[in-house]
Amino acid sequence: MSHELLRQPKWRVIDQSHFGPLFDAKQSFAIDDALCTAVGAGQSDAVVRTWVHENTVVLGAADTKLPYIDEAISFLRQEGYRVVVRNSGGLAVVLDSGVLNISLIFPETKNTIAIEQGYEAMYALIAAMLAPYGVRIEAGEVVGSYCPGSYDLSIGGKKFAGISQRRVRGGVAVQVYLCVTGSGAKRGELIRRFYEIGRQGKATAFAYPDVVPAVMASLSELTGRALSVDELLVALWRTLQSLGGALHSSTLDGEEWSWYEQYWARIVERNEKALSGALPAGE
Structure with missing residues (x-):
């Protein structure tokens, strides 16, 4: 299974999967916005960026409206997790050293990319990456x-895995998190407790998910193989090359750093406002 968006003549590869515990998830969201701006301005090839963050729960804007959000965030912090509010839609997800994130960033300057096209492209990529393992992905x-x-x-x-999208200044970022190793049910239980504490039985206008940990799993659990983030990275590079794309390694460059600083300041401000009542002074 392939997809036209995946058949790029060149892929600019930015691998940030081994930056370690000091790499803040807010940085990732600012980086993707900067790259969207660069791609949309015609200053960059299509980008594939890989990233890993340790012990972080990323919340959506709706999560910050939970009736007892302060207590729920305190629980996550006591469990050893950072808390970040993303700059796009969606709800709470768990990131840790066993979760590989992939961003595909495309230009939307010549042809409009429908939302479903972005999702289908990522679905096709993950299906192709995992085809050698003999699994059927739905x-x-x-x-x-x-x-x-x-x-x-x-x-x-x-x-x-779950897929999301963000559109900034002519660039489209399609993002996926892949639970590669570890216990999917354990991650699910963390978020189940988060919502339990955040709601405490109180009725809410927004329909938060009733998380059932047993429906979450990692690829290692599902394939019965001791997979690793590095093995999935190799599968990603091989898959993109098999589709005819030339890969070249890169980092942020030139004006991208200025854009990054702007987007970084925005998401930091957003988090300070969203979490001002939930985090202790100095956090």
Whole structure:
């Protein structure tokens, strides 16, 4: 299975999967916005960026409206997790050293990229990456998962990945998180408790998910193989090359750093406002 968006003549590769615990998830969201701006301005080839963040729960804007959000965030912090509010839609997800994130960033200057096209491209990429493992991947909402969506990726009814999109200044970022190693149910239980503490039985206007940890799993659990983030990275590079794209390694460059600083300041301000009542002084 292939997709026209994946057949890029050149891919600019930015691998940030081994930056370690000091790499803040807010940086990732600012980086993707800067790269969207660069791609949209015609100053960059299409980008594939890989990134890993340790022990972080990324919240959506709706999560910050939970009736007892302060207590829920305190719980996450006590469990050893940073808390970040993303600059796009969606709900709470868990990131840790066993979760590989991939961003595909395309220009939308010549042809409009429909939302479904972006989702289908990422679905096709992940399916191609995992084809050698003999698994059948399905796309569709997995009821009981955290951050449920119409493009949840699952094997045998258990979700291992979720896809989101963000559009900035002529660039489209399609992002996926892949639970590669570890316990999907353990991650699910963390978010189940987050919502339990955040709601405490109180009725809410927004329908938060009733998380069932058993419907979440990692690829290692689903394939019965001791996979690693590095093995999935190799599968990613091989898959893109097999589609005819030339890969060249890169980092942020030139004006991209200025754009990054602007987007970084915005998301820091957004987080300070959203979490001002939930975080202790100095955080």
